[in-house]
Amino acid sequence: MEGGGRRRVVVVGAGLAGLGAAQRLRSHGSLRLLEATARAGGRVCTRPFASGLAEMGAHWIHGPSPGNPVFLLATHYGLLGPKAAQEENQQVEAGGHPPLPSITYGSSGRVLSPQAVSEAHVLFDTLLASARACQGAEEPLVPSVGQYLRAEITQRVPALGGGEEDARQLQLAVLAACLKLECCISGTHSMDLVALEPFGEYVSLPGLDCTFPGGYSSLPDCMVSALPEGTVLLNKAVRTIRWRGSFHEEGDETRDFPIQVECEDGDTFLADHVIITVPLGFLKERHQDFFQPPLPEQKAEAIRRLGFGTNNKIFLEFEQPFWEPQQQVLEAVWEDESPLKEPSTDLEANWFKKLIGFMVLQPPEQHGHVLCGFIAGKESEYMETLSDEEVLSTMTCVLRTLTGNLHLPAPRSMLRSQWHSAPYTRGSYSYVAVGSSGDDIDVLAQPLPEDLEDPRPLQLLFAGEATHRTFYSTTHGALLSGWREAERLNQLFDAPSPAPQL
Template structure:
């Protein structure tokens, strides 16, 4: 067997683990251990209403030739015809896809589109200006949130021609923009997101698109391409012992440096283990998960980086109350301002963190379904409520916004609960205040650290949180899996297998 019959174990069968397995095929023996009952990790499609709901990853962000998820999905024939259009691949959306939208205010009226647009343009200009601080030794503020708020405070007196009502409306829209940015960054507050490295994140060109057959169709295809028995489901790992000398019963000749012990008592000996578990899981368990403990530099990187929650609430309606061309219903609480402290009473006001609803398209496939997005502590509080409580809160919000007290309640609700998912403990990573892109690189470094170690690459690290410019994305996760497979291929001196169509 090529690769000297080396044994590789990957922990986690999300896109990073599946991607690593895809590139490692054909040498050594490979096992993918997945704690859940399905492969895919934070890619998770469920049936809802008459269509599908993406509980995790939703869009291909930047579907263009530089995006490996887009390229794989195209090759597998998993995308709709519009995704292949040349002009759609060239759109520079900057991570904020332009959608036909309507903005409702808490006074029960649709807000003036011109005023909304002006406030939003200001916000995006401020976000774009954060790139100037990349590599700066002394950024003016530690966080994106503090910088943006200081700039708003400086600009606001001259905004809206000095009219108080118009100024208040612009501040309310800016507060809503910050909430949306929390969803995009997967954080409770932009005050937690570091300013200096914020510009390192790279947005790819292309108009975000979805999978007609669900995002899970990609994970399923990657899974089914692997040899039978490669992926073991319901195999939660308890500890990874490395730097050891482990032998199998009845075979004293082979010594393995790593032993992976599962919760069910099974153990797997390996030469190399690729760890692709989410950063949220590592934060909670890294001290007990590795024996001996990780080097302090690696542990510090795990502690430094941010990992937050962004959840979705899907609502199905008998009939739409929105216009057919509307794709995004935004929600603005007109008494809010980014210059005032938000309420910390989660019980009373958690639903105000909701940024609004995306209309699932096309209705012929999905039925009349809205998908709400909510991040942070409020999102985590939502996970503790019953379906009936969430449905009731959403109905109140929609009746308030539309000014229609008899708007029919949704007929059903489905929501994600990523914070309470035991093997994820949140949604995705961000570069937190006190950390930098260097922490991402440290997290991605294989162990042992000494390049002269006779048993190299015992532990390799992949997953979205290990990709310096594409963290928080599926393409970052996939590329990180390929990166670690490539490391092993080079060690084994194995030619890269030709891509399977």
């Protein structure tokens, strides 16, 4: 086997998967990381807003504990606050999204009964746990998580709210809000699109979710700085990856390469191996012309079947808070809604009702008085088409409706994410859709050519959150997938992997 030092590797995409792969291949002689946009980080993107920072993409380290490589790397670089390092915080089994002190507003402009809200949340969490327990079922009764939850809720309707009609309707409205929250967590338009049987394969790590005091982007920034200068090339969008070929550099006929990476600006890079870390949303839209020859049918099918949805954020800055200092979440419930009613398809009239509410950015001394709203699915994609003024005015109306204060001052500024419109992303993150399974994730992760006896193995390798069977949709899944593919190459080169920077 030719030594690793003379073999050329190109990594496409400088998100955490691409940077993780580059990190593990950094002792390697010839490595280039091509990033389509003007910055590294991918779906990790911190922007200044108000007096602090806004996380446009990844927000938390989910499950910051020794099993989480993002937590270990962030600790290694000294990027986390003292609280995240506390051992008791790392041992809490929080199930991925620990509850925060909250207040729930109804669309009638009143604060809803904490007891009624809590009862509905407990019921929803119980039903969600039973949906996860369907994993491994031979023939699940229904294909989707949404259908399963609706069937379970229907059975319980007579007992909801103690059998009293108004109380029952309120519980149903809160359950409808819980479903919207789950859409945000799963990155989907509707839980009817999320497959039931594989739903329980996703693994939540222990630890209380934590954030980066200096912004999530401080992590990719450190990773880039640790690479040899000139490794990462920004504004280098790839147009086509030609593989299974025989390409030569001008004036050198002695060395032929199986891959030519052609960029949109006309530059080309020859390589022995390419690690592709682009988002699944981009692959869904572009895989047919992105790879020449096209991908094998089995991989193309996996790309088509797996789900990839949009979850956006809307940040609002206020002169003064209208919420109490202890409140960290303002939940929104539309009191006429129910999970058993067909949702409206009129996006123009109702898009804002998909908003689950707002989180208060902490601490206010750092951020100012800022709320961060979360909205998923088609409504979220519709929001991207509106002007800043339209979104700001709609948010003002929503908050006046919920609080019952028709004179609530409008926010002084707004910032929002637009992940679906981003041409190299086309959404937020992956989920296992109805009609697909965890096997599709494994197929997506499988290198090409498939024949291990091929004289030129591992030409195309695939990484990114959508290629990790149990940690899809997370930054730690992305990072681990990048390390996994780098290790594949290091084994091929018989090169000792550089000690991980942990």
